[in-house]
Amino acid sequence: MNQDVVTPIRLVVLISGNGSNLQAIIDNISTHQLPAEIVAVISNKANAYGLERAKKAGIEHRVLSHLDYADRQQYDQALQALIDGYQPDLIILAGFMRILSNEFVEHYLNKMMNIHPSLLPKYKGLNTHQRALDAGDREHGCSVHFVTPELDDGPVILQATVPIEEDDTAETLAQRVHEQEHRIYPEAIRLFAENKLPINTE
Numbered sequence: 001m002n003q004d005v006v007t008p009i010r011l012v013v014l015i016s017g018n019g020s021n022l023q024a025i026i027d028n029i030s031t032h033q034l035p036a037e038i039v040a041v042i043s044n045k046a047n048a049y050g051l052e053r054a055k056k057a058g059i060e061h062r063v064l065s066h067l068d069y070a071d072r073q074q075y076d077q078a079l080q081a082l083i084d085g086y087q088p089d090l091i092i093l094a095g096f097m098r099i100l101s102n103e104f105v106e107h108y109l110n111k112m113m114n115i116h117p118s119l120l121p122k123y124k125g126l127n128t129h130q131r132a133l134d135a136g137d138r139e140h141g142c143s144v145h146f147v148t149p150e151l152d153d154g155p156v157i158l159q160a161t162v163p164i165e166e167d168d169t170a171e172t173l174a175q176r177v178h179e180q181e182h183r184i185y186p187e188a189i190r191l192f193a194e195n196k197l198p199i200n201t202e
């Protein structure tokens with residue numbers, strides 16, 4: 001067997017909104033920089049622009065609205081069933097704005113990544129850019145990590161740092177952090193696909 005040939009891994013990408021990280025992944029796959037295939041994009045919101053991106057790229061896309069389920073547990077069970085039908089190797093959270101139940105997270109332990117717009121463990125949760133500015137930080141950034149039950153926790157895979165300029169606003173900072181997100185998320189997935197992450201024990 002040729003050791004250099006990497007079998008493309010199957011990705012399911014979960015989104016709630018714009019999907020610019022999804023787009024970066026799509027672009028990296030289409031330019032052969034990422035040995036992966038997106039087998040489905042799933043959104044909990046019908047109006048997520050990321051669904052348009054998936055459609056344009058000819059990728060299967062589904063809406064599973066949390067509004068149709070009585071509680072988190074029932075939604076997460078339905079989501080899990082939908083995801084598992086695609087037999088993915090890796091689940092990608094790309095702006096999926098939902099708190100996930102422990103059962104769901106445990107089911108995909110070491111097989112689900114998230115990107116968070118801060119230098120974790122700093123600034124878990126929301127409004128990370130403003131919080132970095134308010135704290136007077138000199139630098140900010142983003143982190144790709146494996147998902148564990150605690151919010152924005154779990155082993156960090158890659159980080160990128162962005163210097164904070166004197167005249168930065170939350171918007172200008174967010175824009176520069178986003179550029180870095182688009183670089184490191186495909187890179188983290190590539191490391192997983194090539195079995196280069198120590199935590200990926202299978």
Ligand code: GRF
Nearest residue numbers: 018019020021095115116117
């Ligand atoms: C990004 O800022 C990411 O860090 C956070 O959600 C945002 C998603 O942006 N988890 P997009 O939908 O990929 O454009």
